[in-house]
Amino acid sequence: MSKRDYYDVLEIAKGASADEIKKAYRKKAKELHPDRNADNPNAENQFKEANEAYDVLKDPEKKAAYDRYGHAAFEGGMGGGGRGGFQGNPDFSSAFSDVFDDLFGDFMGGGRGGGRQRSTRGSDLRYNMRVSLEEAYSGLQKTINVPTSVNCDVCDGSGAEGGSEPTTCPTCSGMGKVRASQGFFTVERTCPTCNGMGQIIKNPCKSCGGQGRKDKDRALSVNIPAGVETGTRIRLSGEGEAGLRGGPSGDLYIFIEVSDHEIFQRDGNSLFCRIPVAMTTAALGGDIEVPTIDGGRSRVKIPAGSQSGRQMRLRGKGMPGLQGRPTGDMFIEMAVETPVNLTSRQKELLREFEDLSEDNNPEGNSFFSSVKSFWDSMKG
Numbered sequence: 001m002s003k004r005d006y007y008d009v010l011e012i013a014k015g016a017s018a019d020e021i022k023k024a025y026r027k028k029a030k031e032l033h034p035d036r037n038a039d040n041p042n043a044e045n046q047f048k049e050a051n052e053a054y055d056v057l058k059d060p061e062k063k064a065a066y067d068r069y070g071h072a073a074f075e076g077g078m079g080g081g082g083r084g085g086f087q088g089n090p091d092f093s094s095a096f097s098d099v100f101d102d103l104f105g106d107f108m109g110g111g112r113g114g115g116r117q118r119s120t121r122g123s124d125l126r127y128n129m130r131v132s133l134e135e136a137y138s139g140l141q142k143t144i145n146v147p148t149s150v151n152c153d154v155c156d157g158s159g160a161e162g163g164s165e166p167t168t169c170p171t172c173s174g175m176g177k178v179r180a181s182q183g184f185f186t187v188e189r190t191c192p193t194c195n196g197m198g199q200i201i202k203n204p205c206k207s208c209g210g211q212g213r214k215d216k217d218r219a220l221s222v223n224i225p226a227g228v229e230t231g232t233r234i235r236l237s238g239e240g241e242a243g244l245r246g247g248p249s250g251d252l253y254i255f256i257e258v259s260d261h262e263i264f265q266r267d268g269n270s271l272f273c274r275i276p277v278a279m280t281t282a283a284l285g286g287d288i289e290v291p292t293i294d295g296g297r298s299r300v301k302i303p304a305g306s307q308s309g310r311q312m313r314l315r316g317k318g319m320p321g322l323q324g325r326p327t328g329d330m331f332i333e334m335a336v337e338t339p340v341n342l343t344s345r346q347k348e349l350l351r352e353f354e355d356l357s358e359d360n361n362p363e364g365n366s367f368f369s370s371v372k373s374f375w376d377s378m379k380g
Contacts, residue, residue: 003071006053014067018058020349025054120197122213122241122250123147129254131224131252133261137293137319139226144222146252149213155205159212166201169194196279213242222254227320229266232256264293269319269328274335282306282336290332292317300332306364 007014010024016266030036037043056062056074056076063074125148130142151157160166168174172191176198179188190196220239228234233255240250258266265272275290285304287298298314311333318328342350359365 004049005070006057006066008055009049010057016057018060021054025050025058052290052374054066120247122243122247124250125240125252127252127254128257129222129224130257130259131228132259133264133266134293134295135224136228136256137226139228140224141221142224143219143221144254146218146239148216148218148252150216151207151242152208152212152214154207155212157212159205159208159210159244160201161203161205164201164203165198169198169200172198174198212244212247217219220252222359224256225322227269227322227325228258229268229319230256230258232322263291264330266319268327269321271318271328271330272333273330274333276335276337277302277306279336279339282334290314292330293319301336306334306336308334310334 001015007016009023011027012020012024015022029047032043032047032050056066062074080377125146127144127146129144131141131142152159155161158166169176169191171193172178176191176194176196177188179186180189193199194200201210205212208214220236222234222236224234233253236252236254238249239252242249250347263273271293273290277288281288281302285306286302288302290300292298292314298317300312300314311331314330314332316327317330320327339346
């Protein structure tokens with residue numbers, strides 16, 4: 001079977017630039033690599049075909065010969081046996097190696113040149129902070145002590161003693177990775193000498209042991225905005241662990257937990273407060289004072305004949321909203337209180353009141369009327 005045109009294999013135009021050829025090959029190699037196409041028996045042959053096309057088109061002399069003579073340029077001696085000729089099987093390992101990091105950087109720990117990184121970003125840190133409901137209402141500025149790593153002040157984060165510079169790792173030549181060819185495939189792993197750093201320190205700093213950072217507690221002032229609730233996360237950029245050998249610091253994440261309150265219950269931006277109301281006040285009506293989360297008090301009018309469980313709303317007396325959300329409301333739930341420890345005179349008055357009560361308990365009268373009907377139906 002005749003070979004397909006190399007440009008068709010990579011799905012590019014004949015006048016494609018070197019950069020376009022490489023991008024096209026990278027896309028094809030990702031798409032056709034056998035490790036990603038276990039269920040496609042043709043993937044390996046298609047992958048080899050793409051490698052062969054790229055091996056020719058990436059080389060200016062081979063490409064020029066191919067553009068002029070096509071596949072004949074590499075069959076039977078046209079173009080000679082020198083650089084322009086293409087004798088035997090193409091060097092698939094060489095072609096594949098050119099874009100190995102680009103293709104599998106996500107599996108091997110970074111893109112091309114990732115092993116040359118001389119520093120490593122510090123880890124992110126988490127700090128759990130508990131605040132009261134009053135503090136969550138008003139917001140606050142709080143100083144916290146964070147155990148973390150900071151740049152070594154002796155070597156200025158380099159990890160090297162006395163101002164000396166790290167040297168290129170002789171094992172990986174600064175790549176941070178070593179490769180071993182096994183037939184068609186190339187296996188890559190982290191360099192065991194420099195642990196992927198690409199450099200070694202012959203004279204490590206005695207203060208930090210060559211790490212470029214030391215453990216130390218830091219005092220940080222944190223601004224807690226009004227309206228935070230349990231689960232709110234505050235990010236402090238660059239306040240996490242210091243990077244290895246001068247690398248960038250990580251971030252500090254503060255997770256807020258708002259403590260329960262003895263008077264108020266919170267649901268989002270709304271507050272709920274259960275208020276005991278005297279039986280006489282609930283029956284006759286009147287005014288009561290209720291507390292508010294800002295430390296103040298509000299006067300509330302109780303309608304005559306109020307029952308337990310009745311709710312009343314105080315608008316704008318809830319929690320402030322984050323990110324421009326409106327302030328919530330406060331809801332009062334009435335709990336009508338039955339008097340205890342009655343005197344003889346109080347009991348006498350209540351019995352007299354009971355004797356005079358006929359239609360003063362509409363809910364009770366309705367309930368017991370329903371009960372009587374139920375019993376009568378059961379007898380029938």
